[in-house]
Amino acid sequence: MAFSLDDRATVPDGVVSRELDGETVLLNLETGMYFGLDAVGTDMWRAIGESATLGEALAAVRGQYDVDEATIRSDFLQLADELLAKGLLQRADQEAPSAR
């Protein structure tokens, strides 16, 4: 199921990230798959990690770019859903209790 802006997303324990020169590489330790984020994706990723909900994260990113709301909302949710599909994000209620 796709994310909504009311959802709270977290990074699974098995995901590691490295930011370099404004871009980010994510590695899913469960699958061994890498995923690269450009500068905009990196801003979105950072905002998701720092926000209570995806709606808050979108608001934070929107303030950084001179783009119409529909476009950035669409891009943001598309990225969040892609990260969810690749196991690089999860809904907060899916966090694995054993990993805490």
Next chain:
Amino acid sequence: MSVVSGEREAFRLTRTGPEWRDHDVGGLRETFDRQHCVKLPGFIAPPLLRQIHRLVASAAFAEFVHEGIASELQMTAGVCTGALDFLVNDPRLFEFVRAVTACAPIRAFVGRVYRRCPGTDHHDSWHDDLGRQRMIGMSVNLSDEPYEGGTFEIRRFKADTLIASMPNVGLGDAILFRIADGLEHQVTALRGAAAKTAFAGWFVGHRPDGPSDGAAGAQ
């Protein structure tokens, strides 16, 4: 000779990158200057260590002989080796290592995961690791349980006395050591029943030829 243990945690490799306190670097550098090696307890932060340890447990190993120096089991390339390479080939880690060791600019870390089992012919011997622009060695303990023996030692070439003897039995702890003309090092024989597993290699001043780039002999 100094026996090092229990230095407080000054550095952590986390899921999002290295973290350290600048005010701890001076002490680490002083130790490294004095004995050409320094221990970094808790090098891998616990949440990341749990993930790495899980990958180590499911990885495959194969016998490997580094002619004239060592024999051991070596982890075959896979998710675990890729993850470790990804985690340590980090410019911020290179910055920290340079701050502690004052080495020349680092371009990469080249390493492999090895396992030595007591009661087998797995062994190590004195060697210097010189060449291929290796500057600083690093060994991170990934063993399931505390092992006996398997202590890192460093000395002047063929000297009767050691500069330092450094046990490294805490899971996720690391040792940094200098690679330089006139220095050599070894890991002592294992005793007891527990195997030693470590991620070991070198910070080098060149882009490596491949993932392991001659890493077989690293401690």
